[in-house]
Amino acid sequence: MKYKSTRNPQIKITSAQAIAQGLSHEGGLFVPEELPKMGENDILNLCEKSYAERAFEIFRLFLEDFSDEEIRYCVENAYGGNFDTENIAEISHLLKGTYILELWHGPTCAFKDMALQILPYLLTVSAKKTIPDKKTAILVATSGDTGKAALEGFKNVEGTTISVFYPEEGVSDMQKRQMQTQEGDNVFVCAVKGNFDDCQNGVKAIFTDKNFASELEKNGIVLSSANSINWGRLCPQIVYYISAYAELIKNEEIRYGEKINIVVPTGNFGNILAAYYAKEMGLPINKLICASNANNILTDFINTGVYDRNREFYTTISPSMDILISSNLERLLYHLSGENTDLVNKWFSSLKENGRYEVTPEVKEKISGLFYAGCCNDKETKAAIKDCFGSYSYLMDTHTAVAYKVYGDYKKSTGDNTKTVIASTANPYKFGAAVFEALGGINSGEGTDEFDIIEKLEAMTKTVIPEPLAATKNKAVRFRDVIEREKMPETVMNFLTK
Numbered sequence: 001m002k003y004k005s006t007r008n009p010q011i012k013i014t015s016a017q018a019i020a021q022g023l024s025h026e027g028g029l030f031v032p033e034e035l036p037k038m039g040e041n042d043i044l045n046l047c048e049k050s051y052a053e054r055a056f057e058i059f060r061l062f063l064e065d066f067s068d069e070e071i072r073y074c075v076e077n078a079y080g081g082n083f084d085t086e087n088i089a090e091i092s093h094l095l096k097g098t099y100i101l102e103l104w105h106g107p108t109c110a111f112k113d114m115a116l117q118i119l120p121y122l123l124t125v126s127a128k129k130t131i132p133d134k135k136t137a138i139l140v141a142t143s144g145d146t147g148k149a150a151l152e153g154f155k156n157v158e159g160t161t162i163s164v165f166y167p168e169e170g171v172s173d174m175q176k177r178q179m180q181t182q183e184g185d186n187v188f189v190c191a192v193k194g195n196f197d198d199c200q201n202g203v204k205a206i207f208t209d210k211n212f213a214s215e216l217e218k219n220g221i222v223l224s225s226a227n228s229i230n231w232g233r234l235c236p237q238i239v240y241y242i243s244a245y246a247e248l249i250k251n252e253e254i255r256y257g258e259k260i261n262i263v264v265p266t267g268n269f270g271n272i273l274a275a276y277y278a279k280e281m282g283l284p285i286n287k288l289i290c291a292s293n294a295n296n297i298l299t300d301f302i303n304t305g306v307y308d309r310n311r312e313f314y315t316t317i318s319p320s321m322d323i324l325i326s327s328n329l330e331r332l333l334y335h336l337s338g339e340n341t342d343l344v345n346k347w348f349s350s351l352k353e354n355g356r357y358e359v360t361p362e363v364k365e366k367i368s369g370l371f372y373a374g375c376c377n378d379k380e381t382k383a384a385i386k387d388c389f390g391s392y393s394y395l396m397d398t399h400t401a402v403a404y405k406v407y408g409d410y411k412k413s414t415g416d417n418t419k420t421v422i423a424s425t426a427n428p429y430k431f432g433a434a435v436f437e438a439l440g441g442i443n444s445g446e447g448t449d450e451f452d453i454i455e456k457l458e459a460m461t462k463t464v465i466p467e468p469l470a471a472t473k474n475k476a477v478r479f480r481d482v483i484e485r486e487k488m489p490e491t492v493m494n495f496l497t498k
């Protein structure tokens with residue numbers, strides 16, 4: 001199976017090239033030429049398998065240029081002891097027929113681990129096939145979760161280095177602490193004076209600097225990205241939806257063929273796009289429910305067909321969804337427009353020039369058939385955390401709470417009682433201060449730090465702080481540098497050629 005670009009019909013490359021390269025040169029995203037199908041037997045065959053074995057079966061369909069041995073090497077290294085549960089992704093129950101798919105049992109306690117634990121292996125195998133004898137240097141600008149998950153994924157992976165830049169004032173205390181205490185011999189972390197956009201622009205400037213690239217070339221190094229538009233991040237996300245369905249059959253919650261809804265708290269549209277791919281592969285899915293916070297650009301888009309980023313940006317208590325450009329939407333629009341690269345080019349140049357585009361009535365109708373969209377502000381998010389804990393003694397993080405609230409609205413407005421899986425994207429302790437407040441805790445006061453708050457939350461809810469977060473308290477800070485944005489190229493070069 002080959003991969004094509006959403007913006008240029010001439011491009012056709014292997015999966016290894018798509019993963020090693022990340023983004024197509026003209027700016028398009030790589031998509032599979034044809035989606036593999038999974039029927040009843042394929043799904044039933046997964047029921048008795050482990051998560052890594054399920055991942056193996058699904059990756060084989062997408063990575064035809066990888067040998068079985070290579071795929072096995074990737075899945076076995078990624079989905080083992082790095083997670084705090086043998087099932088890798090756990091399913092919890094609220095009401096009968098409402099399930100929470102916990103995607104945060106990995107080393108950084110957010111769902112980004114599901115893809116970033118395996119990406120380094122997919123990337124090094126891909127690089128070996130396409131650019132042998134080169135070292136890969138990963139550069140990441142992060143607003144929190146991605147940076148830490150990428151650091152944990154790439155630490156000590158042979159043939160790679162990873163450099164992460166985060167905004168000095170733009171991440172939570174816990175996120176900063178997680179990154180500053182990062183272990184590994186091939187890692188570099190640095191704060192930048194400025195906001196997330198400054199970091200992002202700084203990294204982009206390095207990627208497009210030809211002199212920088214040729215200087216690295218002399219040292220046998222190529223730059224790459226662990227960004228969520230890489231196919232190597234999307235493919236692992238398809239796995240957990242299919243795996244969850246097989247698990248529900250195994251647990252006799254559903255029979256094969258019974259349709260389920262999937263609810264996803266959405267930012268960059270990667271996670272929900274993976275659910276769409278699972279549905280197109282034949283997984284019996286009814287509605288895809290797209291949940292946004294106050295940055296509800298996707299709610300408006302799905303309901304009107306107009307994508308308009310000319311709006312206020314809100315900083316919310318679900319910061320990983322504070323996004324006004326949902327990059328992965330481009331892949332959906334490519335498929336729904338009948339792979340019409342002309343239309344995709346037109347829409348995305350309009351987005352670049354005017355901050356806005358409107359899809360055709362045909363595409364809008366297809367979107368309405370597949371998706372339901374809703375949104376939720378901070379106040380409603382906190383109320384959802386309280387309600388869920390009160391009703392089911394289940395503690396959710398702020399992102400999952402957005403999905404919970406929107407799902408409640410969906411049920412009310414449609415009366416649909418289809419069994420439903422809510423994707424849970426972070427452990428509640430990762431956003432402990434907001435969760436504690438939602439339950440009525442008061443966390444201001446002299447000398448209160450992140451650890452005081454999560455310890456109070458632990459006592460209040462009789463739940464347990466996950467080990468990787470607790471461990472950061474006593475870990476040595478390794479990275480204290482704060483630099484001006486202009487110093488980023490020089491700083492990266494020093495690290496890479498030292």
Ligand SMILES: *Cc1c(COP(=O)(O)O)cnc(C)c1O
Binds near residue numbers: 111146321
């Ligand atoms: C990244 C992230 C999201 C958003 O996922 P997308 O794939 O960007 O839609 C939601 N919740 C958490 C906790 C995240 O880290």
